Amino acid sequence: MYVAVKGGEKAIANAHKLLAEDRRGCPDVDELQTRQISEQLGLGVSRIMAEGSLYDKDLCALAMKQARGDMIEAIFLIRAYRTTLPRFSYSVPVDTSKMDIDRRISATFKDLPGGQILGPTFDYTHRLIDFTLEADEQVPKANTSEAGLDDDMPRVLDNLLKGEGLIQSEAVVEDEDSQAVGDLTREPLEFPANRDVRLQNLARGDEGFVLALGYSTQRGYARSHAFVGEIRFGKASLVIEPEELGFAIDIGDIELTECETVNQFQGSKTEPPQFTRGYGLAFGQNERKAISMALVDRALRARELGEDIVAAVQDEEFVLSHSDNIQSTGFVEHIKLPHYVDFQSELELVRRMRRDLEEKNISEKQAAE
Amino acid sequence: MTQIQSEYNFAYLDEQTKRMIRRAILKAVAIPGYQVPFAGREMPMPYGWGTGGVQVTAAVLAPQDILKVIDQGSDDTTNAVSIRQFFAKTANVVTTEKTTEATIIQTRHRIPETPLNEDQILVYQVPIPEPLRFLEPREVETRKMHALEEYGLMHVKLYEDISRHGHIATTYAYPAKVDGRYVMDPSPIPKFDNPKMNMCPALQLFGAGREKRIYAIPPYTQVTSLDFEDYPFEIQKWEENCALCGAEDTFLDEVILDDQGNRMFVCSDSDYCNDRQAQGHRGEANREDEMEAAQ
Numbered sequence: 168m169y170v171a172v173k174g175g176e177k178a179i180a181n182a183h184k185l186l187a188e189d190r191r192g193c194p195d196v197d198e199l200q201t202r203q204i205s206e207q208l209g210l211g212v213s214r215i216m217a218e219g220s221l222y223d224k225d226l227c228a229l230a231m232k233q234a235r236g237d238m239i240e241a242i243f244l245i246r247a248y249r250t251t252l253p254r255f256s257y258s259v260p261v262d263t264s265k266m267d268i269d270r271r272i273s274a275t276f277k278d279l280p281g282g283q284i285l286g287p288t289f290d291y292t293h294r295l296i297d298f299t300l301e302a303d304e305q306v307p308k309a310n311t312s313e314a315g316l317d318d319d320m321p322r323v324l325d326n327l328l329k330g331e332g333l334i335q336s337e338a339v340v341e342d343e344d345s346q347a348v349g350d351l352t353r354e355p356l357e358f359p360a361n362r363d364v365r366l367q368n369l370a371r372g373d374e375g376f377v378l379a380l381g382y383s384t385q386r387g388y389a390r391s392h393a394f395v396g397e398i399r400f401g402k403a404s405l406v407i408e409p410e411e412l413g414f415a416i417d418i419g420d421i422e423l424t425e426c427e428t429v430n431q432f433q434g435s436k437t438e439p440p441q442f443t444r445g446y447g448l449a450f451g452q453n454e455r456k457a458i459s460m461a462l463v464d465r466a467l468r469a470r471e472l473g474e475d476i477v478a479a480v481q482d483e484e485f486v487l488s489h490s491d492n493i494q495s496t497g498f499v500e501h502i503k504l505p506h507y508v509d510f511q512s513e514l515e516l517v518r519r520m521r522r523d524l525e526e527k528n529i530s531e532k533q534a535a536e
Numbered sequence: 537m538t539q540i541q542s543e544y545n546f547a548y549l550d551e552q553t554k555r556m557i558r559r560a561i562l563k564a565v566a567i568p569g570y571q572v573p574f575a576g577r578e579m580p581m582p583y584g585w586g587t588g589g590v591q592v593t594a595a596v597l598a599p600q601d602i603l604k605v606i607d608q609g610s611d612d613t614t615n616a617v618s619i620r621q622f623f624a625k626t627a628n629v630v631t632t633e634k635t636t637e638a639t640i641i642q643t644r645h646r647i648p649e650t651p652l653n654e655d656q657i658l659v660y661q662v663p664i665p666e667p668l669r670f671l672e673p674r675e676v677e678t679r680k681m682h683a684l685e686e687y688g689l690m691h692v693k694l695y696e697d698i699s700r701h702g703h704i705a706t707t708y709a710y711p712a713k714v715d716g717r718y719v720m721d722p723s724p725i726p727k728f729d730n731p732k733m734n735m736c737p738a739l740q741l742f743g744a745g746r747e748k749r750i751y752a753i754p755p756y757t758q759v760t761s762l763d764f765e766d767y768p769f770e771i772q773k774w775e776e777n778c779a780l781c782g783a784e785d786t787f788l789d790e791v792i793l794d795d796q797g798n799r800m801f802v803c804s805d806s807d808y809c810n811d812r813q814a815q816g817h818r819g820e821a822n823r824e825d826e827m828e829a830a831q
Contacts, residue, residue, distance in 0.1 A: 179617055499584075505613050516772075
């Protein structure tokens with residue numbers, strides 16, 4: 168007698184055991200410590216924090232370990248954990264001009280107040296495999312300057328370009344304090360979306376997706392002639408003002424990468440020609456993400472700037488609906504779940520249509536004879 | 537198991553989130569077939585695995601409920617097992633495979649063959665809640681079309697099917713009009729199941745997690761599958777009966793037996809099929825066995 172497939176529960180439990188075993192790998196090799204991940208794979212941890220939208224290096228390192236290095240899976244673990252956390256308070260806006268700078272460069276000016284601070288970067292390395300890393304290598308200590316940096320590092324766009332009126336001023340809402348900032352994790356995404364929600368979406372968005380869209384603007388799909396006005400990476404302090412206390416409390420530092428782009432704009436009947444701007448921000452160190460985000464942000468301002476919408480990157484429904492890699496990976500991968508019933512329905516229809524056609528051909532043939 | 541119970545709230549979601557979802561459900565029930573946006577949360581299973589259904593179930597689930605979870609009509613498919621375990625763990629509710637015992641049934645792609653009653657809630661997992669999505673990709677446009685009851689595009693699509701194939705070529709997720717107003721996507725259930733939604737005594741709730749929409753069919757609501765006077769809506773028919781229980785009026789899954797083209801058909805609703813077999817009904821495959829045993 169035929170017995171329908173049973174035993175799903177047991178099979179799942181066994182699959183999970185096998186997964187745990189594979190994750191651990193060969194037991195002769197030392198188990199990876201999460202501290203090793205957070206200290207030595209820091210850029211990976213940055214990405215998980217940014218797209219998981221949770222600033223917690225230890226937890227993200229653990230997620231990377233549990234996910235066996237699969238970044239999207241690690242981001243997913245963080246998101247699912249984050250969603251259960253209560254909201255104590257919203258911070259006051261972070262002031263990145265007061266950041267403790269590790270790196271700050273501008274591509275638009277050779278030298279500028281505050282200086283070009285290269286910091287830790289791959290930018291000028293030769294991408295040659297360093298075989299000495301196979302063994303425990305000794306890292307020479309980096310030199311530090313005694314001079315120190317300006318506490319108030321001027322911002323290229325706001326402090327250096329704005330004086331002449333060369334750059335668009337960002338519309339600041341008068342009652343900014345009382346104006347609630349949108350939050351995608353608490354309200355559904357609705358269209359048309361405002362810039363706050365767009366930026367939140369991009370900050371959480373998949374690095375590869377945002378990168379490709381940013382790249383497309385450079386290749387002529389809604390080209391906006393972007394220059395990196397400034398990139399800065401460092402630690403910014405996070406301040407909250409609990410209502411019941413009425414004063415500000417510094418609750419700690421977070422590492423941030425910020426990018427502001429300067430983009431061309433033709434001007435209009437009412438506005439003289441001036442540069443426009445795009446903005447990118449990511450947790451930890453991630454310049455690729457911050458630059459890409461700024462390019463896409465600029466492209467998505469087409470409506471606001473009265474530009475024709477001609478490319479995918481300017482289409483906010485297209486961009487915002489597909490940027491989240493947890494949503495995309497879930498829906499793409501779900502087609503490996505059973506679809507017996509739907510497929511059966513299609514099978515039945517195709518067979519019926521083929522039979523109809525066959526009968527029609529036979530009757531036509533008979534009629535011809 | 538105990539770890540999850542202590543660290544998370546009843547049925548995983550916090551009470552504020554459940555209240556938000558319940559409000560969306562109430563609105564959905566008040567406007568049958570209308571897609572209510574809700575602030576869907578990230579769940580510990582992937583989008584596409586039924587996060588919308590899981591959130592709706594979590595919001596309506598009470599400790600005394602008896603939960604049944606099916607996928608493709610069966611309680612034993614991997615995803616149904618996983619979701620049932622999730623609620624057994626996080627809500628510690630009694631689970632069942634019997635349609636008649638359950639107070640809440642979460643489903644993916646099927647409606648049980650056993651008719652539902654007034655004390656039951658059927659929760660559907662929905663991938664794409666917008667029936668017009670494949671005709672018009674933009675949300676701003678489709679919401680406008682619903683608001684204006686502008687469903688001509690859908691009828692044109694169905695008409696084009698008929699002129700091209702001689703049939704309406706939609707076999708699952710077949711669009712239906714709820715209470716004479718909103719056209720809705722019944723989720724990818726086969727159109728075979730569409731008539732079961734009409735005047736159903738149970739409350740039917742639809743949750744789309746990734747798309748963040750909830751919609752509902754209140755009990756005893758008219759649900760009409762779209763069709764034309766000269767091409768009336770019809771459901772799938774099989775020449776075969778269920779090989780296990782002999783049922784003539786159920787949705788059948790095709791099971792490939794070998795590489796010689798031999799196959800058999802069995803009920804997709806495993807609980808219904810088992811019930812019938814327990815009552816002594818026999819299909820072809822079982823009868824042969826008994827004859828062999830008798831010899």
